Amino acid sequence: MPGVRRLTARTGTGDPVETGPKISIAAHGAIILGVAFGGPIFDADDSAAIQISEVSIVSGAEFASLQSQAPRVTEPAAAAPAAPAAPDGPEVPAIPTPDTALAAPAAPDAPSPPELPADAAVPEPIPQPVIEAPTQADTAQAALGGAVTVPDIPEGQVDNPVAEPEQLALVRPRPRPARRIDSTPAPPPPEDLPTGDTQVDATAPDESTTPQPDPPARPAAPEASTTEIVSDDDATSAAPKISMRPRGRPSDITRRAQAAREATAAAEAAAAAAAAETDESATEDTRAAQAAAIAAALAEVDAGAAPSAAVVGPPLTGSEKAGLVLAVRECWNVPVGVQDAGNLRVVLAVNMNPDGSLNGAPRLIEPGGTPQGLTRQAFEAGRRALLRCAPYDLPRDKYEHWKRIEVAFDPRNMVLR
Amino acid sequence: MTDHATTRPRAERLVTFLTACLGLLTLLLATAGPARAQEGSPGPLRLELTEGVIEPLPFAMPRFLAESAQADTFASQITQVVRDDLVNSGLFRAISPDAFIGRVTNFNAPVQYPDWRAINAQALITGAVTVTDDGRMQVKFRLIDVFGQDQLIGRQFAASSQSWRRMAHKVADAIYARLTGEQGYFDSRVVYIAEEGPKDARRKRLAVMDYDGANIRYLTDASDLVLAPRFSPNAREIIYTSYETGVPQVFLMNIDTLSRRLIDQERNMSFAPRFSPDGRRVILSLSDGRQSDLYTFDIATGRKAQVTNTPAIETGPSYAPDGSRIVFESDRGGGQQIYVMAATGGSAQRISKGQGRYATPVWSPRGDLIAFTKILNGRFHIGVMGTDGSNERLLTGSQLEEGPTWSPNGRVIMFFREAPGAQGGPSIYTVDVTGRNLRRLATPTFGSDPAWSRLLE
Numbered sequence: 001m002p003g004v005r006r007l008t009a010r011t012g013t014g015d016p017v018e019t020g021p022k023i024s025i026a027a028h029g030a031i032i033l034g035v036a037f038g039g040p041i042f043d044a045d046d047s048a049a050i051q052i053s054e055v056s057i058v059s060g061a062e063f064a065s066l067q068s069q070a071p072r073v074t075e076p077a078a079a080a081p082a083a084p085a086a087p088d089g090p091e092v093p094a095i096p097t098p099d100t101a102l103a104a105p106a107a108p109d110a111p112s113p114p115e116l117p118a119d120a121a122v123p124e125p126i127p128q129p130v131i132e133a134p135t136q137a138d139t140a141q142a143a144l145g146g147a148v149t150v151p152d153i154p155e156g157q158v159d160n161p162v163a164e165p166e167q168l169a170l171v172r173p174r175p176r177p178a179r180r181i182d183s184t185p186a187p188p189p190p191e192d193l194p195t196g197d198t199q200v201d202a203t204a205p206d207e208s209t210t211p212q213p214d215p216p217a218r219p220a221a222p223e224a225s226t227t228e229i230v231s232d233d234d235a236t237s238a239a240p241k242i243s244m245r246p247r248g249r250p251s252d253i254t255r256r257a258q259a260a261r262e263a264t265a266a267a268e269a270a271a272a273a274a275a276a277e278t279d280e281s282a283t284e285d286t287r288a289a290q291a292a293a294i295a296a297a298l299a300e301v302d303a304g305a306a307p308s309a310a311v312v313g314p315p316l317t318g319s320e321k322a323g324l325v326l327a328v329r330e331c332w333n334v335p336v337g338v339q340d341a342g343n344l345r346v347v348l349a350v351n352m353n354p355d356g357s358l359n360g361a362p363r364l365i366e367p368g369g370t371p372q373g374l375t376r377q378a379f380e381a382g383r384r385a386l387l388r389c390a391p392y393d394l395p396r397d398k399y400e401h402w403k404r405i406e407v408a409f410d411p412r413n414m415v416l417r
Numbered sequence: 418m419t420d421h422a423t424t425r426p427r428a429e430r431l432v433t434f435l436t437a438c439l440g441l442l443t444l445l446l447a448t449a450g451p452a453r454a455q456e457g458s459p460g461p462l463r464l465e466l467t468e469g470v471i472e473p474l475p476f477a478m479p480r481f482l483a484e485s486a487q488a489d490t491f492a493s494q495i496t497q498v499v500r501d502d503l504v505n506s507g508l509f510r511a512i513s514p515d516a517f518i519g520r521v522t523n524f525n526a527p528v529q530y531p532d533w534r535a536i537n538a539q540a541l542i543t544g545a546v547t548v549t550d551d552g553r554m555q556v557k558f559r560l561i562d563v564f565g566q567d568q569l570i571g572r573q574f575a576a577s578s579q580s581w582r583r584m585a586h587k588v589a590d591a592i593y594a595r596l597t598g599e600q601g602y603f604d605s606r607v608v609y610i611a612e613e614g615p616k617d618a619r620r621k622r623l624a625v626m627d628y629d630g631a632n633i634r635y636l637t638d639a640s641d642l643v644l645a646p647r648f649s650p651n652a653r654e655i656i657y658t659s660y661e662t663g664v665p666q667v668f669l670m671n672i673d674t675l676s677r678r679l680i681d682q683e684r685n686m687s688f689a690p691r692f693s694p695d696g697r698r699v700i701l702s703l704s705d706g707r708q709s710d711l712y713t714f715d716i717a718t719g720r721k722a723q724v725t726n727t728p729a730i731e732t733g734p735s736y737a738p739d740g741s742r743i744v745f746e747s748d749r750g751g752g753q754q755i756y757v758m759a760a761t762g763g764s765a766q767r768i769s770k771g772q773g774r775y776a777t778p779v780w781s782p783r784g785d786l787i788a789f790t791k792i793l794n795g796r797f798h799i800g801v802m803g804t805d806g807s808n809e810r811l812l813t814g815s816q817l818e819e820g821p822t823w824s825p826n827g828r829v830i831m832f833f834r835e836a837p838g839a840q841g842g843p844s845i846y847t848v849d850v851t852g853r854n855l856r857r858l859a860t861p862t863f864g865s866d867p868a869w870s871r872l873l874e
Contacts, residue, residue, distance in 0.1 A: 315464065325464050332469030335597065349461065361565065377598035378564065380569075384539055385469070387564035404461035413467050 147416060313398045318394060329391055332385035334414040335377055344378040345410040346371075348386060354399045356391035365406065382409040461658070473510035474596065476503065476537035478522045480514070481558070484485040487548040489580060492742050493556040495546060495556060495585040501629065505847075506829075507854030509596075512538050524557065529756065533563045540569075542592060554578035556585070560592050562585035570595045581632060581874070590872070602824040603628060606870045608646040608655050608672075608833065611635065612842055612863035619863075623657060625672055628824075630845075630858045636672060645689060650696040652870035656680065658688045667701050669716070680714050681721070684855075689732045693760075694740045700724065700760075711745060713760075724762045735779045735787075736760065737804070742805075744768075744778040744787055755789060757804065768806030777820055780804070783827035786850070790819040790832075799832050801850060814850040820865070825872045831858075833865040 172234050317323075335344065347366035351359040364371055364379045371379045386407065421819055439664045446836035451705035454540050470795040478500055503509040521533030525543040544558035545613070548580040557573035574584045583604055607819070610634070613815055618637035623646055626632055636655075637643055646657035660664045667687040670677035679824025680699055686709075697716060711724040711734050725731045729749035736743055737760075744757050750767060753774040758765035769775040773793030780787055791798040791811060797818045802809040818834035826848055827844050833843045848855045858864070 057605045064822055272670045314458065321462070321464065324462075325466060328464065329466055329469055332466060333474055334469040374598040377596070378567065383563070384564050388537075388539070400457050400460045405464065407466060409469070410465065410467050411469070414469060414471065 001393065097357065116186060199390050315401050316398055318393070320398075324392055324402075324405075328385055331389040332409060333381055334411045335374075335381055343412075344374055345408060345412070346375060346378045346382055347406055347408045348379065348382045349404065349406045350386055352392075352394075352399075352403050352405060354396055354403075356394050358386065358390045362386045362407075366408070378411075382407065385409070418631075435440065435672070441746075446716050449655065452497050473504075473508055474539050475510045475512050475537055476540035476542060477512045477517060477533055478537065478542040478544075479517060481544035481546050482524055484547040485549070487550075487578075488546040488554070491548060491581050492544075492546040495581055495588070496708070498582060498585035498629075498759070499542070499544075499558075499589045499592070502586060505629065505856060506593060507849050507856075509540075510595075512536055521777070524559075528561055528566075530563055530566050535568060538563050544588065548578050552578050553786050554581060554584065555749065556581075556588060558588050558592075561594055574700070582627065586627070599828060600826040600872065602826045602829060602869075602872065604873050605646070605825050606652055607822075607845075607867050608648055608657075608870070609833075609845060609860075609864045609867040610637075610646070611860070612645060612865060613639070614838060616842070623655070623670075624864075625655075626860070630860050633861065634672075636670065636675060643825065645868075647868045648870040649692050650694060650871055652873055654689040655868075656692065656699055656701075658690065658822070667699070669699070680716075681737065682719060689734065691735055693736050694738055694842070700734045700736065700743065702734070711743070722761075724760070725758075737780045738782055738784045744780055746776050746778060750864075753792075755787070755806075768802065769809075770806050771809055777823055779788055779823060781823050781827040783823060786827070788821035788823060788830050790821065791832065799830060799848065812848050812850070818846075819865065822867055822869045824869055831867045833867060835865075 166236045344365070346364060349365045350362040350363040353359045367375060372377075442464040450549070455841060456705070461497050473682050481492040481496045483489040483805060487854040504511050510581070514782040516536050517532075518535055519529045521543050522550055522713075524543060528541065528543075539562070541561040542558060543561070544556065547555040549555075553575060555573055555575045556576065557571070557572040560569045561567070562569050567821050567848045570591060572588075574587055576584055586604035587604045592597070592641065593601040595769075605628045606625055607628055608623065608625050611622045613622075614620045616659065621643055622639050623636040623643050625634050625636060627786045637659075639753070641661035643661050643802055645659075646655045646656040648655055653673060654669060656667055656669050659668050660666075661686070664686050665688045666684065667680045667690040668677045669680055679814060681703065685790050686704040686706070687701050688704075690699050692781050693713070698715045699716060700711060701714070703712045706869070708728050709730050709732055710726055711731050713722045713724060714720070722742070723736075725745075725747075728750050729747050729832035730746040734743050741760055742757055743760050744755060746753055748754070749754050749756075749765075752774055754767050754768040755775045755778045756765040756767050768787070769789070769791075773791050775791055777786050777790045779789070780844040787804055788799065790800050791800050796814055796816065798811040798814040799821050800809060801835075812830065813832070815834050816837055818832055821832045823830060824847075829847050830850060831845060831847045833845050835841065835843045845860060846855060847858060
């Protein structure tokens with residue numbers, strides 16, 4: 001019978017009958033093996049995972065530490081870039097591994113900040129909280145203290161808001177110019193003397209009667225600072241204990257501070273020698289000598305306030321440049337319609353202050369020589385543009401890259417032919 | 418199954434690890450690389466500006482000081498005229514005196530720059546007027562670059578107080594020239610046809626006025642039809658076409674004495690005259706009824722010379738500033754077109770290449786452009802093109818307008834536009850050569866056919 005035969009055939013043939021158990025055995029064996037060896041495998045796996053995560057955690061920590069360092073690197077305009085620059089050159093010649101890379105910026109970074117305050121003994125007066133907000137007072141103090149080895153600006157003075165601005169006006173980082181708001185209304189001119197027919201001289205219009213520019217605020221200040229400094233000379237110990245790294249400090253500040261200290265010491269020595277003779281005149285001499293020393297130090301800071309050229313951050317990004325171009329463009333009134341306006345390309349150079357304001361007037365560098373004719377107007381239009389739109393919002397930590405700017409004004413595309 | 422489950426996270430973690438390493442490496446290179454590459458002093462930051470803004474330059478001009486009792490009214494008037502001149506040019510914008518923070522009480526007082534910077538005045542103009550008892554007037558002014566903190570120019574003019582207006586224009590010219598680098602055009606005159614009455618009985622008179630429409634003086638009465646007056650280079654004489662003999666003929670008139678004489682003693686039909694740049698010759702069209710050709714007449718000797726000789730109508734000649742070439746309109750090619758040729762004659766070259774008809778070409782005093790009237794699809798346009806016909810630009814357009822004339826500096830074009838309707842009439846307009854700043858000149862009557870003089874001496 002086919003049905004029985006088939007049945008017997010199915011059961012009779014040994015192979016199909018044994019397949020089930022075989023599979024079962026194999027599966028169970030696999031499970032047993034899995035249980036037996038799975039532990040180590042999982043363990044190994046886990047350990048491997050832990051290892052990896054350890055690495056990632058470690059690198060994350062490094063990363064965090066790097067990031068925690070980062071603000072210090074970028075924030076102070078001058079000193080920060082110094083860190084990578086000095087050690088990087090020798091230490092990282094080949095493509096560095098992550099570990100060393102992380103270590104590299106951190107290591108040099110650490111020593112540099114303490115170095116400055118320790119040597120300069122300057123920044124004591126700057127209280128930490130003040131740093132960010134009141135840019136004027138804060139930066140000015142930093143520069144003043146750093147430069148002159150002024151032991152401190154006495155608290156009384158700092159508190160006094162009236163006395164402060166005048167002193168600040170002379171030190172290097174000038175306060176940003178006031179916005180163009182008529183916050184200080186001009187004093188109404190006195191209904192003055194009748195425009196005297198007899199008094200007013202006939203004008204020689206051009207040179208002779210050129211209006212005098214505003215008297216610069218500069219000369220007044222050194223005296224004020226001198227008296228303060230002298231009177232508080234002994235009060236060094238009263239300086240705040242918490243010190244903070246000054247911002248925007250030139251990197252060779254220690255040398256300057258040293259020089260300034262020496263100058264002051266010399267002045268004091270001279271004053272002491274003079275004191276042997278007369279008491280009264282000695283005080284005067286001391287003051288004069290110290291004033292001279294301070295003035296010299298101030299001048300030095302003034303001259304070299306810009307960070308040393310050896311220390312440079314990354315260049316400006318495209319968008320930062322584009323932002324600057326846009327800013328100037330807004331103020332550039334193109335002299336269209338002028339004959340040959342298409343050829344009126346001029347290049348102006350201007351030096352910048354770290355706060356984005358112009359340091360001096362823009363100069364014509366192309367075409368050379370004294371500007372004549374339409375070139376003069378093109379130059380003046382460019383100069384107006386640069387002056388009107390200042391100050392510019394530029395990344396402070398890249399100051400080295402924009403402390404001198406050359407702008408080419410080319411109206412070719414704006415001109416109707 | 419379990420193997421799969423375990424190996425995949427492993428692989429993923431490995432990938433994660435490698436990615437992290439790669440990221441760190443990239444970060445390292447990104448931070449360390451440039452820093453090292455930038456060691457040493459970088460050069461100056463170079464920027465290239467090819468676009469700016471085109472806007473009127475804002476200036477502050479406090480009322481000029483009156484330095485004597487009689488000067489008070491003059492000071493106000495002169496201030497107003499100078500301000501209007503500058504503003505009308507379209508290149509400057511006056512800041513309202515209400516916005517001023519600072520005050521000028523003494524012409525020689527130092528400038529308080531912050532006060533003027535605060536209101537964004539880019540130029541400051543101060544001035545003073547003195548009138549002496551004998552009627553002499555002295556006007557002095559300074560132009561100051563507020564942002565550059567620099568006096569750009571300071572000058573004084575003296576004349577009879579009757580010509581206070583001209584002195585004001587001269588002040589404005591000096592300021593304009595110093596700020597733009599181009600000669601000014603304010604101290605100039607315009608001769609034109611003053612028209613009155615209804616359209617079918619229009620009375621036309623020759624009139625002279627300041628460029629801004631002030632000081633109008635009529636040179637003829639309305640008894641004869643007059644057309645197309647033109648100034649001589651020294652602005653003391655005019656030539657114009659009159660129908661007083663029944664046919665159009667060109668006359669020369671001294672505008673001070675009003676004496677006049679016929680140019681062509683042979684009494685042909687003559688029209689469309691214009692002076693040569695040296696003022697010694699007149700070029701015009703002479704017609705025998707069939708054709709009209711261009712001729713020159715020596716004013717001193719009356720000697721006549723033929724310039725063109727074709728069966729076509731040739732008219733509207735105008736000299737190049739150097740006198741070497743002329744531009745004129747002709748229908749020798751079929752339509753009304755513009756041609757250029759040597760001033761002494763020879764072969765002419767057609768320069769108008771676009772569609773439509775071209776008429777009334779005028780060579781710019783700068784020499785670089787030719788202004789014209791273009792008639793296209795029934796509309797009239799004032800346009801300019803290069804002297805070779807290149808870069809044609811239409812500046813304005815309306816139902817009917819024509820007759821361009823150049824300002825002394827070649828920066829502005831004056832023309833007239835006819836208003837439609839029974840009550841409508843022609844008015845004089847100015848437009849900048851860039852096509853900006855279209856303005857209607859305020860004249861007491863209708864006005865047409867203006868011709869601008871050179872700068873007065």
